[in-house]
Amino acid sequence: MKLFIAGHKGMVGSALVRRFRAEKGVELLLRDRNQLDLANQKQVFDFYEKEKPDTAIIAAAKVGGILANNTYPAEFLLQNLAIATHCIEGAHRACVKRLLFLGSSCIYPKLAPQPMPEDSLLTGPLEPTNEAYAIAKIAGLKMCEYYRKQYGVLFHSAMPTNLYGPGDNYHLQNSHVLPALIRKFHEAKASGNSKVVLWGTGTPKREFLYVDDLADACAFLLGLDNPPDLVNVGLGEDVSINELALGVAGMVGYPGEVSWDTTKPDGTPRKLMDVSRLTALGWKAKVSLQEGIRLTYQSYLEEMSSGKLRQ
Numbered sequence: 001m002k003l004f005i006a007g008h009k010g011m012v013g014s015a016l017v018r019r020f021r022a023e024k025g026v027e028l029l030l031r032d033r034n035q036l037d038l039a040n041q042k043q044v045f046d047f048y049e050k051e052k053p054d055t056a057i058i059a060a061a062k063v064g065g066i067l068a069n070n071t072y073p074a075e076f077l078l079q080n081l082a083i084a085t086h087c088i089e090g091a092h093r094a095c096v097k098r099l100l101f102l103g104s105s106c107i108y109p110k111l112a113p114q115p116m117p118e119d120s121l122l123t124g125p126l127e128p129t130n131e132a133y134a135i136a137k138i139a140g141l142k143m144c145e146y147y148r149k150q151y152g153v154l155f156h157s158a159m160p161t162n163l164y165g166p167g168d169n170y171h172l173q174n175s176h177v178l179p180a181l182i183r184k185f186h187e188a189k190a191s192g193n194s195k196v197v198l199w200g201t202g203t204p205k206r207e208f209l210y211v212d213d214l215a216d217a218c219a220f221l222l223g224l225d226n227p228p229d230l231v232n233v234g235l236g237e238d239v240s241i242n243e244l245a246l247g248v249a250g251m252v253g254y255p256g257e258v259s260w261d262t263t264k265p266d267g268t269p270r271k272l273m274d275v276s277r278l279t280a281l282g283w284k285a286k287v288s289l290q291e292g293i294r295l296t297y298q299s300y301l302e303e304m305s306s307g308k309l310r311q
C-alpha cells in the first residue's frame, strides 16, 4: 500500500507515521508544507497525479484555540475548505482507492445530546466560536459521503474527540486543556510555586483520547471492507476538569495547591462522544487516561530537552 498522510508533521500525522511505519508492506508518502501546500489546488492535483497513492489519510488542518478561531474565522473556513476539497477531489482524479478524512467533535451541534451520536450531525446550531472550522470539516466529511455515493469510491471519515500525546502544542494561548495543564504544573513545580490557579469551577466534563489510539483506530477503519461514512473515535468515558487537573499534577509531581478562579467561564458542562458505532465494529481504545498522561509528560520532557517543544 502506498499511503499518503497529509499533515504528517502534526500531532495526529506523527502518530499515524509511527503506526504505519510499523506495518509491513506500507510505503509512506510524506510531504511537508514547504514541499506541498495543501491549500494550493494545482500543487495538490499534480502531486496526486505524479505519485498515485493507493490510500490517503487527511490529517492536515489549520487548527487553533478559541481565540484564533474566533478572531480569524474567514481564514479558518477558507484554509480548511481548501485543504479538504483539494485533497479529496485530487484523490478522486488520481484514482486513489481509499481515503480517510479526519474531522473533529466540534462538527456536532452545541446542544447535541450527550454522549453525542453521529446522527446528531446537522440537527442544530454549532458552537459559534468554532463555527467556521466546523463548517469546513462538515463540508469535508460530506464530500467523502457524496463522492462515495456518486462515484463509488471508498472515501469515509472519522471524528476524533479531544486528543493529546507526543507532539502536542504547549503554546500559552493556543494550547488545549491537557497540554496546558502539563505545562502549568511543570513550570509551577520547577519554580517552586505553591499555588496554581485554574479557570472556572473544574466541574465541566471532557473526554480525552491518546493520539496513538486514534492512529490505531484509523488503521482499523482502513481495514474494513465497508466502513461507515462517519464514525466517532473516543475513549468512551469522560472526566471532570478537576479530576484531570489532579491527575496531571500527580503525574508531574507538583506538590502545591490547586485552586479555581470561579469568576472565569466554564464552557459546555459536558462533551462526550458516543462511540457505540465504533465499539460495535470491534475497536476500543487501549491507552487509559492515566497511562496516556504519563506517556505525554515523558514526551513533554524529551521534546523540551531536545528543543522540539511546540510552544
Ligand SMILES: NC(=O)c1ccc[n+]([C@@H]2O[C@H](COP(=O)([O-])OP(=O)(O)OC[C@H]3O[C@@H](n4cnc5c(N)ncnc54)[C@H](OP(=O)(O)O)[C@@H]3O)[C@@H](O)[C@H]2O)c1
Residues within 6 Å of the ligand: 006, 007, 008, 009, 010, 011, 012, 013, 032, 033, 036, 037, 038, 039, 040, 058, 059, 060, 061, 062, 063, 083, 102, 103, 104, 105, 159, 160, 161, 162, 163, 164, 176
Ligand atoms: N488535536 C486534537 O485534539 C484534535 C481533536 C480532534 C480532531 N483533530 C483533527 O486532527 C487533525 C490534525 O490535528 P493535529 O492536532 O495533528 O494538528 P497539528 O498538530 O496542528 O497538525 C496539523 C498539520 O497540518 C499541516 N498543515 C496545515 N495547513 C497546511 C497546508 N496548507 N499545507 C500543508 N500542510 C498543512 C500543519 O503543517 P505546519 O506544521 O507546517 O503548520 C501540521 O503539520 C485535524 O484535522 C484536526 O481537526 C485534532
